[in-house]
Amino acid sequence: MEAPGYLALEFDLESGERGERLAPVREKLCRYFGTEDALVVTNNAAALLLLLAAHARGRQVIVSRGELIEIGGSFRLPEIMAEAGARLVEVGCTNRTHIADYRKALSPETAAILQVHRSNFAMTGFVATPDTASLAQLAHEAGVGFWVDQGSGCHVDLRPYGLKDEPTVQELLAAGADVVLFSGDKLLGGPQAGILVGRKQALAPLRQHPLRRALRPDKSALVALAATLDCYLSGDIQRVPLYRLLAQAEAQLKKRAQRLARQLQAAGVPASTVPTQAVLGGGTTPGQGLASWAVALPEAPAVARALRLGEPPVVCRQEQGKLLLDLKAVFPEQDGTLAAAVRRAWAYEST
Structure with missing residues (x-):
């Protein structure tokens, strides 16, 4: 996989004037994932921080206790939410959370329901969690956002590679998620980046938020991400080093x-x-x-x-x-x- 030598960074080739920094990559993301809009920041934690700051500062976000993860370097989801100014509402128990728990927690102060992928641990035994479609339906009936922190960036069926099936970004969007956020450097196989895809109405406030400038990716990450997406759009997944190794x-x-x-x-x-x-x-x-x-x-x-x-x-x-x-x-x-x-x-x- 090779990236092109030059990138039209914040330059509109058609008009010859200043352009949108993410326009080329956004178009590829929307085309590949079949979504209305897309946004790229430095990493997935930054994606969550920006999403929360734009939509939930001073408001409540509902999360299952079984999904309050700690990622590498001792960074914890509740702490990221606090930095964004969001108020965490924990529901359910560590091993079992039901749709009724989310419904009971809804209030006029609720900004969104957040579903989080357990990216670095697995729960087995006496466990239960609502499916994505049920949570999306509940959120939309209540008039609040429904976001999925998918984390890994799974976008293809992993079973041919000897792994268990994981919900893909595309499947989560089809199930009703307003926004799905994930890393660019895990199962997507690209550079470190935080990617948000979903409804234009949900992502529009993020574009105007002051944090967006502070969290924008550099040109090297953008050109590498564009090259990675080109592999998938052309149907040549084996050009991505990760999938060549997995195969x-x-x-x-x-x-x-x-x-x-x-x-x-x-x-x-x-x-x-x-x-x-x-x-x-x-x-x-x-x-x-x-x-x-x-x-x-x-x-x-x-x-x-x-x-x-x-x-x-x-x-x-x-x-x-x-x-x-x-x-x-x-x-x-x-x-x-x-x-x-x-x-x-x-x-x-x-x-």
Whole structure:
């Protein structure tokens, strides 16, 4: 996947005058997701902050207790809401929330119902949560907004890649969400960005809000996002690095691992192969693994450190007394580079 060399940044090519910064990317987002409007900011937390500040300052936003998440770096949803000036109304219990809980919490002070994807943990057992369509219907009957913080940016069926089905951005919009917000750098496979898609009426106030300028993405993020969207719009999902990695078959990973192990053994490195479970990570598909194969080395902290500090850096996992080099995260054309890095690190540890 390659980005073009130039971007018409805030310049209207047709009129030759100043243009809208996000216009090219907004058009692609609306076309791909089938939505009225779209907006891009620096990251998904910024997207939520802007949405709340524009619509809910001094007003109430209803959220299930089971969805009050903490994301990486100890940033918590209630704290982001407080910074935006919104008043959090918690409903239900940690494990079970019903539509009646939301209905009971509605008041003249309610700005919106917010549904949040549990991006970095999974709940099982005695659990219950209303479906998106039911929440959308309740919100619209009450005349309040309905927003979904989808987080991961899931936009395709994940089952062909060996993962469980997740609600896509398109499905959430079809179920009645006024706004869906998500990251650009997770399952969308693009640069770090916060993306909001949905109804024009819901997103219009965000364009005029002072925070929008402070949270606007830079030109590098915009050109990378445009290039990513072009891949999807052209139907060539395999040009996106994430989906090329996900599409690697387990049998092929096993063959590559065996070939690499033989090459390393010939160079005096005690390498072997093991089946393993790769994790997509990044706040996307919690609790799910992907069948993979790894080259295994005897656990040696000095080797792991030498790999991390090498050029290029190589990050391995340490499991059950072994260092694992999971090939699910490595492109086939990088196998030679990986083998050379391991040989250097092992030679360094042996001296």
